[in-house]
Structure formats: structure tokens, C-alpha cells
Amino acid sequence: MQGAEIKRLADWLIDGARSEPNPAKMMAEACERVVAAGLPLWRVGIFIRTLHPDIFGRRFIWKPGAEVEIGTVDFSFQDSPEFSNSPLSIVFREGIEVRVRADDPASKRFPIVDDLRAEGVTDYLALPLLFMSGQAQASSWTTRQPGGFTDDQIDWLRQLVMPLARVIEIISLQRTAALLLDTYVGNRAGERILAGQIRRGHTETMHAAIWLSDLRGFTALSDRLPSETVVDVLNQYFDCQVHTIRNHGGEVLKFMGDGLLAVFPIAADDGDAGEVCSGALEAAREARANVEAMHYPAGDTVERFRFGVALHVGPILYGNIGGANRLDFTCIGPAVNLAARLEKIAGRLSRTVVASSGFAETCSAEWADLGEFPIAGFSRPQRVYGLADETALPA
Numbered sequence: 474m475q476g477a478e479i480k481r482l483a484d485w486l487i488d489g490a491r492s493e494p495n496p497a498k499m500m501a502e503a504c505e506r507v508v509a510a511g512l513p514l515w516r517v518g519i520f521i522r523t524l525h526p527d528i529f530g531r532r533f534i535w536k537p538g539a540e541v542e543i544g545t546v547d548f549s550f551q552d553s554p555e556f557s558n559s560p561l562s563i564v565f566r567e568g569i570e571v572r573v574r575a576d577d578p579a580s581k582r583f584p585i586v587d588d589l590r591a592e593g594v595t596d597y598l599a600l601p602l603l604f605m606s607g608q609a610q611a612s613s614w615t616t617r618q619p620g621g622f623t624d625d626q627i628d629w630l631r632q633l634v635m636p637l638a639r640v641i642e643i644i645s646l647q648r649t650a651a652l653l654l655d656t657y658v659g660n661r662a663g664e665r666i667l668a669g670q671i672r673r674g675h676t677e678t679m680h681a682a683i684w685l686s687d688l689r690g691f692t693a694l695s696d697r698l699p700s701e702t703v704v705d706v707l708n709q710y711f712d713c714q715v716h717t718i719r720n721h722g723g724e725v726l727k728f729m730g731d732g733l734l735a736v737f738p739i740a741a742d743d744g745d746a747g748e749v750c751s752g753a754l755e756a757a758r759e760a761r762a763n764v765e766a767m768h769y770p771a772g773d774t775v776e777r778f779r780f781g782v783a784l785h786v787g788p789i790l791y792g793n794i795g796g797a798n799r800l801d802f803t804c805i806g807p808a809v810n811l812a813a814r815l816e817k818i819a820g821r822l823s824r825t826v827v828a829s830s831g832f833a834e835t836c837s838a839e840w841a842d843l844g845e846f847p848i849a850g851f852s853r854p855q856r857v858y859g860l861a862d863e864t865a866l867p868a
Contacts, residue, residue, distance in 0.1 A: 478510035478511070479510075479629055479632055479633065482503070482506055482507065482510065482633060483632065483633065483635075483636045485503075485506070486503065486633070486636035486637055486639070486640050487636045487639065489640060489643070490502070490503065490640055496533065496644050497533060497540075497541040497543055498541075499640070499644075500517075500519060500533050500535055500541050501535055501540075501541050503637065504517050504535045507629075507633070508537065512616075512626050512629060512630075513616050513617065513618045514537070514614060514615070514616060515536065515537070515592070515593075515594055515615045515616050515617045516534065516535070516536050516589065516592070516594065516613075516615045517534070517535045517536075517612070517613065517614055517615070518532060518533065518534050518535075518611075518612065518613040519532065519533040519602070519610075519611075519612050519641065520532050520561055520565075520610060520611040520612070520613075521602075521610050521641065521645055522565070522608070522610065523545075523645075523648075523649065523652070524649045524652065524653065525652050525656070526656060527547060527548075528545045528546070528547060529545075529546050529547055529548045529549075529550050529551055530545070530546055530550070531543065531544070531545050531546075532544050532545075532546070555584075558582070558583060558584055558585075559583060559584075559585055560573060560583055560585070560597070560599040560613070561599055561611045561613065563599070564599045564600070564601050564609060564611040565609060565610075565611055567609075568601045568603065568609035569601065570598065570599060570600045570601060570631075571598075571599040572596070572597070572598050572599075572627075573586050573596075573597045573598075573599075574595070574596055574597075574621050575589065575590045575594055575595050575596065575597070575621070576595070580597075583597075585597075589615055592617070593617040594615045594616070594617055595616060595617055595618060595619065595620065595621045596615065596616050596618070596621025596622045597613065597614075597615050598613070598614045598615070598622060598627060598630065599611060599612070599613045599614075600612050600613075600614065600630065600631065600634045601634075602634060602637065602638040602641055602642075603638055604638065604642045604645075605642065610638070610641065610645075612634060612637070614630055651663060654666055658726075658802045659724040659725055659726055659802075666802060675792050675793050676790050676791060676792025676793065676794070677790075677791055677792055678788055678789070678790060678791070679736070679738055679739075679788070679789050679790075679791045679804070680738075680739040680740075680741070680746070680786075680787070680788055680789075681736040681737055681738050681739055681749075681786070681787075681789055681791075681804075682723075682736065682737040682739065682749050682750045682752075682753040682784060682785070682786045682832065683734075683735075683736055683737075683783075683784070683785045683786065683787070683789065683804075683808055683809060683812040684718065684723060684733070684734070684735040684736070684737070684753060684756070684757070684782060684783075684784060684812075685732065685733070685734055685735075685782070685783045685785075685809075685812040685813055685815070685816045686714065686732065686733045686760075686780055686781060686782035686783070686816065687730075687731050687732045687733070687780065687781060687816060687820075688707075688710055688731035688778060688779075688780050689778070689779040689780060689781060689820065690779070691730070691731040694706070694776070698771060698776075702769075702771065705769075706769055706776070706778075707731060709767060709769070710731070710764065710767065710778060710780070711728065711733065712763075713760055713763035713764045713767055713780075714733055714735075714756075714760040714763070714764075714780075715733075717756045717759040717760050717763065718735050718756050718760070720756070721737070721752035721753065721755055721756040722737055722738075722749065722752050723735045723736065723737040723752070723753060723756060724736055724737075724738070726802075726803055726804060727801075727803055732816075734803075734804075734809075736789065736791075736804060737749050737750070737752060737753045739786070746786065746835050747835055747836065747837065750784070750786055750832055750835045750836035751836050751837065751838075753784055753836075754784065754826075754828075754836050754838055757782050757784060757825075757826050758826075760780070760782065761780075761782075761825050761826065764778050764779065764780045765779075779825070780825065781816060781819035781820050781824065781825055781826075781827070782816070782819070782825065782826055782827075783812050783813075783815035783816035783818075783819055783827050783828070783829075784812070784815075784826065784827070784828040784829070784832045784836075785808055785811050785812040785815060785828070785829040785831065785832050786808075786829070786831050786832045786835050787806075787807070787808030787811070787831060788806060788808060789804040789805065789806045789808050789809055790804060790805050790806045791803075791804045807851075810850060811829060811848065811851065811855065812829075814848045814849060814850070814851075814855075815827055815828075815829060815848075815855075815857060818846055818857055822843060822857075822859070824843070824859045824863065825860075825863060826859065826860050826863060827843065827857055827858065827859050828840070828857070828858045828859075829855065829856075829857070829858075830855070830856040830857075830858065832858075833858040838860065838861075839860065839861035839862065840858040840859070840860065840861060841858065841859045841860065841861045842856065842858060843857045843858060843859050844856070844857065845857070
């Protein structure tokens with residue numbers, strides 16, 4: 474491997490490795506280019522910490538002739554013996570390189586080297602990937618070459634990790650932006666924002682099934698329990714809904730105290746309206762079962778919970794709404810207002826699931842006619858339906 478090969482590899486990375494925009498394929502091509510240039514790599518790892526509420530980091534592992542292995546670890550991993558007894562923990566903590574020869578007795582302090590030695594690895598080099606923020610990510614490089622890496626080969630790797638870090642940082646920032654938008658505003662909204670839909674008033678009309686739910690007795694619960702407990706209860710309560718909403722094609726748009734607003738988009742031709750509404754109803758049934766199964770120890774008692782959800786279908790205005798440079802990507806319109814009013818009626822009727830006539834007509838299910846109700850802001854009373862298999866719960 475000569476200076477010309479190093480420069481070509483560095484230039485390819487500096488140019489963004491654009492021949493392989495997929496991170497896994499980019500890593501595979503980079504490693505294959507290094508091997509083709511004369512450096513006999515065996516196992517290469519890239520380890521990146523993420524800004525995600527559930528994921529501590531991601532890892533990419535390359536071996537010759539195999540697909541790049543991609544995995545994630547949660548926050549408990551940073552306290553595990555696997556991590557704390559690894560050279561990578563030193564790289565992350567101190568931002569320095571760590572070299573471990575397989576035949577060095579000192580390598581015994583790193584269990585990972587025992588595993589690699591069984592694969593025939595002779596040398597292990599962990600190098601920091603320094604981001605412009607000063608944060609150190611980590612990479613590991615191994616070889617089965619007799620005698621391990623030469624001094625020149627280590628110098629080549631040091632030269633390559635600098636442009637490699639820049640490419641990884643850009644990819645990581647893009648992914649972080651997408652993950653944060655997905656986490657805080659929802660997947661579809663995040664995609665629109667990243668695509669440039671960021672002007673105030675930039676909206677579009679969407680036909681959708683609308684979900685609006687809240688936790689029964691939340692005010693009394695907040696008064697009775699410590700604030701930290703209430704937050705924990707809310708998180709568990711929202712877990713009962715969010716996963717099933719997303720599994721059935723919905724998108725959570727907003728949490729409002731104990732309230733949750735979600736939409737299930739319907740294709741422009743309305744061809745899948747029945748299927749979408751059926752998915753929303755199935756999500757409501759599953760969420761009902763999840764909340765019924767939820768319990769929370771509080772002193773000498775166990776708290777049990779009930780919730781209500783209103784389902785409606787109709788056109789909504791979906792997009793950027795707000796003031797000056799503080800925007801919210803949300804939905805508004807008479808259909809959303811009606812869903813909010815129906816949710817209040819569900820509470821008055823001690824029902825868990827209620828639906829508008831439009832939703833009940835679109836969704837095939839056994840419905841019970843609960844009667845007509847005057848709705849604030851609407852000129853005519855609205856007919857409300859409940860599930861036939863559900864009777865009114867005690868108030």
C-alpha cells in the first residue's frame with residue numbers, strides 16, 4: 474500500500490463516498506479498497522453513539538466476503554462488563570487509540586481479544602473517530618497477518634480514519650436529524666420537514682381517520698400522586714397506545730397532557746378508507762386491552778387505569794402552523810374539532826371507544842347507536858356510535 478493508494482482512498486472519502494450512499498455498503502467498499510491496496514484486514518468495526526431516547530449506539534461490523542452486520546445497543550450497554558472491559562470504552566472516554574497484540578500477556582484484560590484470537594487475529598487497533606464537536610466515536614481494526622500490523626500499516630490507518638470520520642459524522646448528523654424529527658413530530662411529518670416543507674402556512678389537505686384519546690381521571694390522579702410518579706404513569710400509558718397505533722399504519726402527532734392525537738392517512742382516491750378505519754379500530758381495541766392490563770403500585774394500593782378514544786374520519790389540514798420562528802407540524806380542521814368533542818362525549822357516556830357516524834359507516838364492525846348529541850361549534854347534532862361488545866363502564 475503506497476501513498477498514491479492512500480490518497481485515492483482519502484479523496485473518495487472526502488468526496489462523500491458517493492458511489493455507495495448506503496452506510497453499510499460504503500463501509501464494505503472502504504474496507505475492500507483497503508484490502509485491495511495491500512493491507513490484510515480481518516474484522517473492522519465502527520461504533521457510533523446516537524441521540525435517541527432508547528438507543529445508546531449503533532455498530533457496523535465488516536469481515537471479508539460477508540455482509541456488513543448492523544446492530545444497536547440500549548443505554549444499559551454502557552454499564553455492562555462487555556463494554557467497560559473493552560478497548561472501545563477507553564476510546565470513547567479518553568479519545569485515544571488503543572493497540573492490543575494477541576500474543577501480549579497484557580491482552581488478557583480485554584476479553585474481546587480472547588474471542589478474536591480464536592479467529593486467528595494477531596493484532597487489534599482501536600482508533601478514535603473525532604467529530605468536529607470534539608466527541609469521539611470509535612473504530613476497531615484487526616488483522617490475521619503474522620506479527621500483526623506493521624508500523625507503516627498503522628500509519629496508513631491513522632491517515633484514513635480522519636476523512637472516514639468526516640463521512641461518518643455527516644451520515645450520523647443526517648440520521649440524527651431524521652430520528653429526532655421522527656421522535657418529536659412523527660415519521661411522515663419528519664420526512665416532509667427534511668424535504669424542505671418548513672415555511673409557515675405550508676400545508677396540505679389529507680383525508681384521514683382521526684384518533685383522539687385521553688386518560689380518565691387524570692386531574693385527580695395528578696393531585697393524588699407525586700409528579701415523578703405521574704410522569705412514569707403517563708409514559709407507560711402512552712406506551713399502551715403508541716406502538717399499536719404505529720403498527721396499524723397510524724402516526725402520533727401530538728401529546729397534550731394526557732391526551733393523544735393521531736392520524737391514519739387515507740389514499741387520495743379513498744380506495745382504502747375502509748381498511749384504514751378498520752386498522753384504526755383494531756388499534757383502539759388493542760390499546761383498550763393494554764390500558765386495562767396496566768397497573769401501577771402506589772403505596773399500599775395498586776392504581777388501575779381507564780381511557781377513552783374517539784374515532785372520526787374526514788379531511789384535515791396538515792402542515793406548519795405557528796408564530797414567527799416557532800412552528801408546529803400538526804393538523805387542524807372541523808374533523809379534528811369533532812373528534813375532540815366526541816372524546817368528551819365518550820367520557821360522559823363512560824365509554825372507552827366511540828365513533829362518528831362517518832367512521833362507523835366506513836368501518837365494518839358491530840356498532841351500537843348511542844344517540845344524537847349537540848356538539849359545540851356544529852350547527853346540527855351528531856350521531857355517536859359505540860362498540861356493541863362494550864357496555865358503559867361505571868363512572
